[in-house]
Amino acid sequence: MANIFIGIDLGGTNIKVGCFDSDLKLLAKISTSTEVEKDAETIIENIAKASEQCVAKSGFSMNNVLAAGLGCPGPARYKEGIIEAATNFPTFRNIPIRQILSERLGGKTIVFENDANVACFGEFVAGAGKGIEDMAFFTLGTGIGSGIINKGKLLTGAGDNAAELGHTIIHFDGRLCNCGQKGCAEAYASASNTAKRATEAIQAGEKSSLKKILDEKGQITCKDVYDHLKAGDELAKKITDETAEVLAILCINALHATEPARIIFAGGMIAAGDILLNRIKDYFNEHIWHLRKETVEICFATLGEDAGIIGAAALAKNQ
Amino acid sequence: MANIFIGIDLGGTNIKVGCFDSDLKLLAKISTSTEVEKDAETIIENIAKASEQCVAKSGFSMNNVLAAGLGCPGPARYKEGIIEAATNFPTFRNIPIRQILSERLGGKTIVFENDANVACFGEFVAGAGKGIEDMAFFTLGTGIGSGIINKGKLLTGAGDNAAELGHTIIHFDGRLCNCGQKGCAEAYASASNTAKRATEAIQAGEKSSLKKILDEKGQITCKDVYDHLKAGDELAKKITDETAEVLAILCINALHATEPARIIFAGGMIAAGDILLNRIKDYFNEHIWHLRKETVEICFATLGEDAGIIGAAALAKNQ
Numbered sequence: 153m154a155n156i157f158i159g160i161d162l163g164g165t166n167i168k169v170g171c172f173d174s175d176l177k178l179l180a181k182i183s184t185s186t187e188v189e190k191d192a193e194t195i196i197e198n199i200a201k202a203s204e205q206c207v208a209k210s211g212f213s214m215n216n217v218l219a220a221g222l223g224c225p226g227p228a229r230y231k232e233g234i235i236e237a238a239t240n241f242p243t244f245r246n247i248p249i250r251q252i253l254s255e256r257l258g259g260k261t262i263v264f265e266n267d268a269n270v271a272c273f274g275e276f277v278a279g280a281g282k283g284i285e286d287m288a289f290f291t292l293g294t295g296i297g298s299g300i301i302n303k304g305k306l307l308t309g310a311g312d313n314a315a316e317l318g319h320t321i322i323h324f325d326g327r328l329c330n331c332g333q334k335g336c337a338e339a340y341a342s343a344s345n346t347a348k349r350a351t352e353a354i355q356a357g358e359k360s361s362l363k364k365i366l367d368e369k370g371q372i373t374c375k376d377v378y379d380h381l382k383a384g385d386e387l388a389k390k391i392t393d394e395t396a397e398v399l400a401i402l403c404i405n406a407l408h409a410t411e412p413a414r415i416i417f418a419g420g421m422i423a424a425g426d427i428l429l430n431r432i433k434d435y436f437n438e439h440i441w442h443l444r445k446e447t448v449e450i451c452f453a454t455l456g457e458d459a460g461i462i463g464a465a466a467l468a469k470n471q
Numbered sequence: 472m473a474n475i476f477i478g479i480d481l482g483g484t485n486i487k488v489g490c491f492d493s494d495l496k497l498l499a500k501i502s503t504s505t506e507v508e509k510d511a512e513t514i515i516e517n518i519a520k521a522s523e524q525c526v527a528k529s530g531f532s533m534n535n536v537l538a539a540g541l542g543c544p545g546p547a548r549y550k551e552g553i554i555e556a557a558t559n560f561p562t563f564r565n566i567p568i569r570q571i572l573s574e575r576l577g578g579k580t581i582v583f584e585n586d587a588n589v590a591c592f593g594e595f596v597a598g599a600g601k602g603i604e605d606m607a608f609f610t611l612g613t614g615i616g617s618g619i620i621n622k623g624k625l626l627t628g629a630g631d632n633a634a635e636l637g638h639t640i641i642h643f644d645g646r647l648c649n650c651g652q653k654g655c656a657e658a659y660a661s662a663s664n665t666a667k668r669a670t671e672a673i674q675a676g677e678k679s680s681l682k683k684i685l686d687e688k689g690q691i692t693c694k695d696v697y698d699h700l701k702a703g704d705e706l707a708k709k710i711t712d713e714t715a716e717v718l719a720i721l722c723i724n725a726l727h728a729t730e731p732a733r734i735i736f737a738g739g740m741i742a743a744g745d746i747l748l749n750r751i752k753d754y755f756n757e758h759i760w761h762l763r764k765e766t767v768e769i770c771f772a773t774l775g776e777d778a779g780i781i782g783a784a785a786l787a788k789n790q
Contacts, residue, residue: 227763286629309730310605316727324642331760401640408635409728411628441650444546
C-alpha cells in the first residue's frame with residue numbers, strides 16, 4: 153500500500169493542506185478559511201475536514217496516510233502539542249491541538265511545529281536551502297518569522313521556541329514591538345511595520361507620493377511603498393533603506409549566532425525583488441566585521457506559499 | 472595502560488595546560504608565558520613544552536596521552552586546524568597550528584576549537600551547565616566570548632565560527648567595536664569596555680570617585696568600577712547599570728536565537744558578584760517579551776580559569 157503524508161499550514165486567515173507521496177511529490181492541495189474568530193473545536197474541525205478532502209482529492213484514502221505535519225504560529229508548547237496563546241488566534245488558549253486533531257483523524261501521528269520552522273524546513277528540503285546543512289530563514293509578513301537549520305536539522309531549543317530571531321533586539325530602547333519588547337527587528341522591518349513607518353512619516357508631515365494612497369484608501373501597504381520606491385519617491389527610498397538595513401543587521405546577528413552558510417528571505421515582501429535583496433546585501437557588506445571574510449549567501453526563497461505544506465509533510469515523513 | 476588527556480588553553484598572556492584521567496579528573500596543571508610577541512614556531516614550541524612538562528608532572532608519559540584539546544581565540548578555520556589572524560596574536564597568520572603541534576607531540580590527535588567554545592564545553596561537562604542540554608555561555612573579559620550548547624553538543628556552525636554572540640549588534644549605529652562593527656554588545660559590556668566607558672565619562676567631565684584612580688594610575692579597571700559602585704559612586708552605578716542592561720539584552724537575543732535553558736556568565740567581571748547578576752536578571756525581566764513566560768536561568772560559571780583546560784580535555788576525550 154502506498155504511503156502518503158499530509159502537510160498542514162495553519163494560518164490566521166487560511167488553512168492550507170497538501171498531500172505528498174513518499175518522495176514528497178505534491179499530489180493535491182487545498183485551501184480553506186480558518187474561521188479564526190470561532191472556537192478552537194471549530195477551527196480544528198476545519199483542519200480535519202480540509203485534510204480529509206485533500207486526501208480524497210489526491211486519489212488516496214486516509215488508510216494511506218502514514219503521518220501528518222502541522223505548522224502553527226507560536227509561541228506554543230510544541231513538544232507537548234499544546235497551543236498556549238498564539239497571538240492571532242483569540243480562542244486558542246491551552247488547546248491540546250495535536251491530540252485533538254490526531255484523535256479526529258483516526259489516531260494518525262501528527263508532528264507539530266512552529267509555522268516559520270515548518271516553512272524553513274520546506275525550503276531546506278526542497279527550495280532555496282537544498283544541498284546546504286546550515287541555514288537561517290526569515291519570512292517577512294505581518295511579523296518576521298524565522299527558522300534555523302543546524303547540521304541538517306531544525307534547531308528547536310530547550311522548549312521548542314528557538315529561532316524567534318525577528319524578536320532579537322537590534323535597536324536598544326527602540327520602537328515598541330507587538331511582543332512587548334522594544335527595538336525588535338520585527339518592529340522595523342516586517343512588511344506591516346515597513347508600511348506603518350511610511351504611514352507615520354506621512355502623518356508627521358513628510359512629503360511623499362504615498363500620501364495620495366493614504367488619503368484615498370486610508371492605509372498604505374508594503375507593496376505600495378516598494379511600488380513608489382520604484383517610481384522614485386524619496387520617502388519610500390528612506391523607509392525601504394531602513395528596512396533593508398535592519399534586515400542586514402539581522403543577517404549579521406544570525407551569522408554570529410549559528411553561522412548559517414545561507415540566509416533565505418521569504419514572505420510577501422520578497423515580491424519587491426532585487427531592489428530589496430541587493431540593498432540588504434549592500435548594507436550587510438557595509439556593517440559586517442572585518443575580522444574575517446564572510447561568505448554567507450543571502451537569497452530569496454523559491455517555494456512561495458507551498459513552503460509550509462512541503463515542510464510540514466517533510467517533518468511528518470522524517471519523524 | 473591508563474589513558475590520559477591533555478587540555479590546552481592558549482591565551483594572549485599565558486598558556487595553561489592540564490592533564491586529566493579518563494573520568495576528566497585533573498591530574499596536574501601548569502601555566503607558562505605565551506610570549507605572544509614571538510614568532511608562531513616559538514609559541515607552538517612553548518605549548519608543546521608545557522604539555523610535556525604537565526604530563527611528566529602528572530606522573531604519566533606521553534605514551535599514555537590518547538588525545539589533546541586546544542582552545543584558541545578566533546576567528547580561525549578550526550575544522551582545518553588553521554589560525555588565520557587571531558586578533559591578539561600578531562605573528563599568527565595562516566598557521567596550521569593543529570598539524571605543527573600534533574607532529575611536535577609525536578602524532579597525537581589534537582582537537583582544535585575556539586577558546587570560548589572550549590570554556591563553554593568545560594562548564595557544560597563539569598561546571599554550571601552540568602545536567603542541562605541547551606545553554607549559552609558568555610565570558611566577560613577584554614571582549615565577550617561566547618559558546619552555545621544545543622542538544623548536548625557544541626554548536627559550531629557552517630565554518631566553525633558560530634557563537635560569536637558578543638558581536639551581535641544590539642545598538643543600531645552604536646559604539647565602534649574592535650571588530651569593525653558598530654553597536655556590538657562587546658563594545659559596551661565587556662570588562663574592558665565597561666572600564667573604558669567610565670574613563671570616557673570622567674574625561675567628559677562627569678563627577679565620580681573614580682577620577683582619583685584615573686589621575687593616580689592613569690587608567691581605570693572594571694574591578695575599580697564595581698568597587699566604587701559598592702562604595703556608592705553614582706557614575707559607577709550608571710556605567711554598571713548600562714553594562715547589566717546590555718548583558719540582559721544579550722540574554723534576550725541568545726534566548727530568541729537558540730533558546731538555552733540556562734545562560735552562564737564567566738570571566739573576570741563575575742567577581743563583582745550578585746550586584747552584577749541580580750541587575751542582569753532585573754533588566755532581563757524588564758525587557759523580555761510578554762508572549763510567554765520565560766524560564767531560562769541566568770547564573771555564573773563555577774570552574775573559574777580551569778574551564779578552558781577541562782573543556783579542551785573533554786573535547787579531546789569525546790572526539
